[in-house]
Amino acid sequence: MAQRKTRKRYIMSRHEEIFKTVESLRWNLGDRLHDDAVEAIYAEAARISARSVTVAGEAKRPTFDQTLDRLVTNRWMGIPMMVLILAIVFWITIEGANIPSAFLASILLDAFHPALKQFGDNVLMPWWLSGLLFDGIYLAMAWVVSVMLPPMAIFFPLFTLAEDFGYLPRVAFNLDSLFRKAGAHGKQALTMAMGYGCNAAAIISTRIIDSPRERLIAILTNNFAICNGRWPTQILIATIFVGSLAPAAFSGLVSSLTVVAVVMIGVLTTFVVSWGLSKTILKGEASFFSLELPPYRPPRIWQTIYTSVIDRTLIVLWRAVVWAVPAGAVIWLVSNIHVGQESLAEHAVRFLDPVGLAVGLNGVILLAYIIAIPANEIVIPTVLMLTVLVARMAGVGVGAGVMFELDSELATAQVLKAGGWTLLTGINLMLFSLLHNPCSTTLYTIYKETGSAKWTTLSAMIPLALAFLVCFAVTAGWKIFG
Amino acid sequence: MNVSWEIIVLILALIAVMVLVPRSDFLARWRGSHRDEPRILREDALKHIHHCEYSGVPCTLDSLAGALGLDRNRTANLLDELVGRKLIAYNGMQLSLTESGRNYALSVVRVHRLWERYLADETAVEELRWHEEAEKQEHRLSAEDAESLSRRLGHPLYDPHGDPIPSQGGVVPEPKGKPLQAFGQGEVVRIVHVEDEPASVYAQLVEAGLFPGTTIKIAGSGPEKIIVVKEGKSIGLTMNLSANLTAVRVPPAQFKKEQRTLASLDLGVSGVVSRISPACRGLQRRRLMDLGIVPGTVIEAEMKAVGGDPTAYLIRGAIVALRRDQARLVYLEEERATS
Numbered sequence: 171m172a173q174r175k176t177r178k179r180y181i182m183s184r185h186e187e188i189f190k191t192v193e194s195l196r197w198n199l200g201d202r203l204h205d206d207a208v209e210a211i212y213a214e215a216a217r218i219s220a221r222s223v224t225v226a227g228e229a230k231r232p233t234f235d236q237t238l239d240r241l242v243t244n245r246w247m248g249i250p251m252m253v254l255i256l257a258i259v260f261w262i263t264i265e266g267a268n269i270p271s272a273f274l275a276s277i278l279l280d281a282f283h284p285a286l287k288q289f290g291d292n293v294l295m296p297w298w299l300s301g302l303l304f305d306g307i308y309l310a311m312a313w314v315v316s317v318m319l320p321p322m323a324i325f326f327p328l329f330t331l332a333e334d335f336g337y338l339p340r341v342a343f344n345l346d347s348l349f350r351k352a353g354a355h356g357k358q359a360l361t362m363a364m365g366y367g368c369n370a371a372a373i374i375s376t377r378i379i380d381s382p383r384e385r386l387i388a389i390l391t392n393n394f395a396i397c398n399g400r401w402p403t404q405i406l407i408a409t410i411f412v413g414s415l416a417p418a419a420f421s422g423l424v425s426s427l428t429v430v431a432v433v434m435i436g437v438l439t440t441f442v443v444s445w446g447l448s449k450t451i452l453k454g455e456a457s458f459f460s461l462e463l464p465p466y467r468p469p470r471i472w473q474t475i476y477t478s479v480i481d482r483t484l485i486v487l488w489r490a491v492v493w494a495v496p497a498g499a500v501i502w503l504v505s506n507i508h509v510g511q512e513s514l515a516e517h518a519v520r521f522l523d524p525v526g527l528a529v530g531l532n533g534v535i536l537l538a539y540i541i542a543i544p545a546n547e548i549v550i551p552t553v554l555m556l557t558v559l560v561a562r563m564a565g566v567g568v569g570a571g572v573m574f575e576l577d578s579e580l581a582t583a584q585v586l587k588a589g590g591w592t593l594l595t596g597i598n599l600m601l602f603s604l605l606h607n608p609c610s611t612t613l614y615t616i617y618k619e620t621g622s623a624k625w626t627t628l629s630a631m632i633p634l635a636l637a638f639l640v641c642f643a644v645t646a647g648w649k650i651f652g
Numbered sequence: 653m654n655v656s657w658e659i660i661v662l663i664l665a666l667i668a669v670m671v672l673v674p675r676s677d678f679l680a681r682w683r684g685s686h687r688d689e690p691r692i693l694r695e696d697a698l699k700h701i702h703h704c705e706y707s708g709v710p711c712t713l714d715s716l717a718g719a720l721g722l723d724r725n726r727t728a729n730l731l732d733e734l735v736g737r738k739l740i741a742y743n744g745m746q747l748s749l750t751e752s753g754r755n756y757a758l759s760v761v762r763v764h765r766l767w768e769r770y771l772a773d774e775t776a777v778e779e780l781r782w783h784e785e786a787e788k789q790e791h792r793l794s795a796e797d798a799e800s801l802s803r804r805l806g807h808p809l810y811d812p813h814g815d816p817i818p819s820q821g822g823v824v825p826e827p828k829g830k831p832l833q834a835f836g837q838g839e840v841v842r843i844v845h846v847e848d849e850p851a852s853v854y855a856q857l858v859e860a861g862l863f864p865g866t867t868i869k870i871a872g873s874g875p876e877k878i879i880v881v882k883e884g885k886s887i888g889l890t891m892n893l894s895a896n897l898t899a900v901r902v903p904p905a906q907f908k909k910e911q912r913t914l915a916s917l918d919l920g921v922s923g924v925v926s927r928i929s930p931a932c933r934g935l936q937r938r939r940l941m942d943l944g945i946v947p948g949t950v951i952e953a954e955m956k957a958v959g960g961d962p963t964a965y966l967i968r969g970a971i972v973a974l975r976r977d978q979a980r981l982v983y984l985e986e987e988r989a990t991s
Contacts, residue, residue, distance in 0.1 A: 193823040197816070201809045205928075208941040213948070231954075231966070239955055239964075248958040343973050347959035350975065356962075380939075383776065454777045456935045460943060461973040463964055 235466050242340045252341050256363065259328050263367070264401070267321040274316035283309060298506070305572040306502025310494040310548055313573060317547040318368075318490060321398040322483045325367040330478040333360075334469040342461055352441045353448025355384035356461060358391075362440060365395030369612040370489065371482045372397075373619055383455035386625060387444045389616055393608045393633045394436040394443070399546030403603050404429045406550065410583040411596025428600075436604050443632065451628075489611045493544030500541050501552055505559055505571035513570065519560050529638055530598035530645030534560060534589065539602075543610045546603070551575050554582070557589035594648050598641045605637035692791045694739075695760045696720055697730055699790075701740060701747050702757035706827065711747045758818040763798045764790040765811035765818075770801060772812035773934030779858050782812065783848045795820075812933065814845035814864035814898070829898040832878060832889070835870050840907040842867045845898035853896055860887050865930025867902060867910045884911050908986050914951060914965070915979035922952035922966075923984035932981040944968040945982060 200206075242248055286308060290300030332338050338360050346356025357379045364372035372392045379385040396404060405425065413425030504514040515537065523533035538552040551573035558567040566585055567574050576582045586595075607630040608616070617626040700719045704711035717727040731747070734740045739753035749757060767786040771777045777785065793801070799820060802808070810816055818824045829844040843866045848854045861882060862868070871886060872879035878894045880887050889897075909926035917923050925947055928940055944967055945951070952966040962973040 189821065190823075193819045193821050194825075196807075196819065197809060197823075197825045199809070204806060204938070205941065205946075209946045212944060212946045231971075243955050243957055245958060343962065343964065344958040346957060346973070346975070347961050350961070356973075381935075454775045456774055457776050458935050458939045459962070459975050459978060460939060461962065463971040463973060465971075 231465070238466060239340070239463075242337070243344060248344050252344065255332070255337070259325070259332070260366070262328060263321050263325040263398075266324045267398075270320035270323075271316055274319065278312035278316050279309070283312065301506060301571060302499060302502050305569070306500075307495050307498040309573055310498025310501065310544075311491055313548050313551060314490050314494045314545045315487065317402070318399065318545065319483070319487055322368055322371070322486065323479060325398070326371065326478040326482045327475045329364065329367065330474045330482075331469045331471070334467075334474050336464050336466040339461060339463050343463060346459075346461065348441075349444070350459075352444040353384075353452075354387045354391075354444045355379045355381060355459060358384065358388040358444070361388045361392060362395045362437075365392045365397060367398055368482075368486055369393055369395065369397045369608050370486045370615045373612060373615045374482070374485075376619070380460070381456070381458040383448065383452050383457040384459075386452055386455065386620070387447050389620065389625070390447060390629045390632060391440045391443050393612070393629070394440045394605065396433065396436060396604055397546060399549075399609070400603050401429075403546070403550050404432055404600055406579065406582065407596045407600050407603075408432075409579055410586065411591075411593050414583070415593070432600050432604050435601070439605065439636070443636070486611065486615075489614060490545050490609075493610050493614070494548070497542060497544040497548070501548075501555075501573065502571035504537075504541060505555070513559070515556060516560055519556065528645070529602075529641035530594050530648065531602060531641060532590065532595065535595075535599060535602070539606060543607075545609050545611065548573060549603070554585060557585055561589050563588060594645065594652075598644060601640050601644065602637050605633055605640055607631075607634040607637075690733075693720065693722075693730055694734060694737075695756075695791055697734060698739060698749065698753055698757040699760050699764075701749055702754065702761060704747075705749060706824070712745055713747070716747070755822050758822040758824065759795055759798070760790050762818040762820075763793045765815055766798055766801050766805065766808070767793070768811045768813070769805055769808050769817065773805060773808075779812075780851065780855055783851070783854075810864070812864070813848050814843070827898075829900045832870075832880075832894040832897040832899050833873070833891070835873075835899065835901070837870055837873050840867065840869050840902055840904045841899035842902045842906070843897055843899050847896035847898075853892060856893055857896060860889075860893075861931065862887075862897065863930045867906050868899075869907050882910075883913065910983045912984045912986060913980050914953075914974070914982040914984060915976050917951070917953040917965075917979075917984070919953045919955065919963075922950050925949045925951060925982060926985045927983045929981040929983060932978075936978070936981075940978070940982070943972055944970075951982075951984075 242251065283304065286304045287300060290304060329338075342356035342359050344356075345359040349356050349358050360378065361372050361376045364375045369392050372395065373389055376385050376388045376392070379388055408425040408428040409421070412428045413421040415421075416424040504518065507514050509517060518537050519533035521533070522536040526532040526534075526536045534553060534556045538549050538556055542549045542552045554575065555567060555571070555573050557563075559570055563585070566576075576585065607613070613626055613630055616629050617623070620626065697716060697720060700716055701711050704715070709715075713724065713727055713731065716731070717724055720727065720730075722730070731740070734753070735742070738750055739756060740747055741750055742748075764786045767789040768782045771782045771785060772779075802817075802820075808817060816824050827845075832841070832843075835841050843862055843864055846854070846857055846862060846864055866882060868880040868882045870878065871881050876891060878889045878891075880889060910929075912923070913929075914923065914925075925945055927947060928937060928945065932940065949968065954964045954966050954971055956963050957973070962975045963979065964971050964973045965979075
């Protein structure tokens with residue numbers, strides 16, 4: 171027994187001795203252990219490759235790549251070329267999406283929706299059930315699909331093709347000096363461009379930025395690139411309220427210039443907010459810049475279409491549809507549940523009106539932005555439905571809680587002006603649509619990507635606060651100078 | 653109706669401010685107002701005495717009062733308390749740590765230096781705020797926290813100023829190197845330690861680009877000024893600056909390896925990497941090495957972006973763009989690459 175105890179004590183003292191030795195030896199190791207390990211790995215890799223890899227011919231870059239790169243980074247040619255290529259991509263997207271969009275709308279909205287309603291009547295479904303299911307949920311879903319799917323299915327493959335060819339990294343390369351001044355990464359140019367298609371997809375695409383700080387900046391500011399759900403709003407309002415001020419011959423041009431101005435305000439806001447973020451809350455986040463410029467290669471067309479449709483379009487569309495279901499239900503319910511003489515929607519609009527009017531909007535617009543948060547595509551239909559509901563206009567629209575759009579801009583203008591809209595309302599709506607919080611699909615994606623409630627909250631609150639602030643300032647200025 | 657809206661808006665604005673500026677000076681000062689807590693004072697006192705012992709300077713009641721910013725009465729009370737806790741002992745007029753006092757002091761110093769290393773490696777918090785942040789953090793983290801932080805950082809040996817981080821068992825090596833004034837003209841030395849207090853002197857050293865690990869040549873040494881050469885530029889250091897630098901002698905060949913940087917490479921020309929600057933730390937350093945930028949790598953400048961920055965480099969068969977600020981941190985051998 172006693173012997174065992176001494177033995178144990180002996181082992182303990184040996185342990186301590188060894189630990190002491192280890193601790194004193196650590197200091198001889200030096201502080202460059204990581205560096206040394208990486209250097210040794212590269213030295214070993216270089217030795218192995220030198221022994222076993224033979225390179226046929228010259229190891230230089232292909233002259234084709236060099237020539238193209240010289241052209242792309244040319245002081246005079248680089249930027250105009252980029253603008254031209256992006257303009258072509260956007261033009262194909264907008265023009266090309268019209269046809270399938272109209273086709274989908276004619277099937278899902280014009281043919282299938284009445285058929286469903288008819289079916290409800292045939293099986294003696296109570297009016298509220300058929301209203302909730304078909305006018306609320308189905309319609310919101312169908313609307314999102316028909317407006318969202320075609321532009322994404324065109325834009326994303328085109329974008330991915332340019333990426334696959336190797337052109338997009340060069341764009342980031344050229345624009346980096348601009349973004350560097352705002353504390354951001356050149357690749358943010360690409361995620362911004364992606365945002366003009368869909369902010370949710372753009373948030374996923376910020377994965378290409380490997381530096382934590384710059385990636386967060388790209389995520390938090392992506393909202394200021396107007397997505398394809400907001401383009402129609404911008405174009406419609408610009409046409410109705412601004413274009414109509416100009417002589418008929420120029421009204422088209424004036425409306426287009428207005429939309430371009432809104433986009434430019436968005437770009438400017440992106441830079442200002444990026445700069446502000448990098449100087450304040452993101453100041454301490456680790457940051458690193460590197461940008462690989464892969465060799466040019468012929469794009470793999472089928473593979474690209476497949477991956478961009480599966481990875482980008484369908485995932486985003488699925489998330490939007492999932493969010494559209496509750497939104498459709500809410501939109502229908504608030505318009506049809508009555509408290510006292512009025513529906514919930516009317517109560518809410520009355521409640522929101524003071525705030526809305528203070529920032530040059532109105533209660534209808536604010537309510538529409540709250541209940542249509544799943545997708546910007548359904549904001550205008552909801553606005554129209556609510557305007558008609560609140561103003562109790564007879565003969566317009568299809569009933570309480572049923573979203574609709576009017577065939578002509580003139581008819582839309584009449585409804586909106588009857589709802590009390592002015593030029594100021596129009597301008598503020600365009601600004602609000604540009605700056606306000608991202609849709610819930612995007613917010614959900616931000617939460618998935620950052621895994622943080624804090625960044626998700628901030629990415630909703632910063633734009634929202636900015637939107638209210640800007641609209642308020644514009645309204646105040648308008649009242650003072652107008 | 654209107655009043656309630658104003659209240660709601662005000663509350664929202666307040667929340668926004670709280671979320672947006674969590675590190676503002678106002679809040680920091682409010683948080684820092686608990687500094688008078690007895691435990692924090694005790695720990696700061698032990699740290700000061702340890703610092704004196706380590707650097708071989710006598711430590712007295714007056715020096716401690718000065719370091720803590722207390723009057724003599726309160727300092728005396730504090731010392732009595734420390735003696736009562738058997739953490740320190742009087743040695744004539746001088747103060748010294750007992751065994752348990754030394755272990756306590758080392759555990760506080762360990763957290764301080766680990767935290768500075770963490771800020772340097774894993775965040776973009778600027779150099780001048782490292783010390784201040786670590787001063788707060790050293791009183792908050794437990795020994796277990798410190799151990800897990802150390803593990804996360806890969807068990808670093810030195811803090812970013814070149815001070816050794818005491819090991820878990822409280823082992824600290826003897827200080828190495830000599831003050832810069834001890835070296836003569838023409839000698840090539842490597843800085844091993846930069847004292848971070850007082851902050852104004854440290855700010856000037858950071859501004860001059862002098863970090864632990866920087867190699868410099870002493871070009872001139874006079875009674876008032878030392879002139880050193882770094883990356884081909886002369887820097888004049890007054891005595892209060894050079895007194896805060898400790899250095900060791902290195903072979904003169906080292907100096908030649910740190911005179912040219914990647915940023916000076918002309919398009920179409922290649923160079924051989926000699927070293928990554930010690931100013932490049934943590935994530936920055938790891939990523940550069942991951943790209944294959946290690947001593948001996950041949951790099952060719954390929955093209956510049958439309959605005960002239962960044963520049964694309966051919967590194968091990970891949971084209972990688974780096975910004976000028978990064979290229980400045982990669983040293984090249986003086987002679988051109990032959991291949």
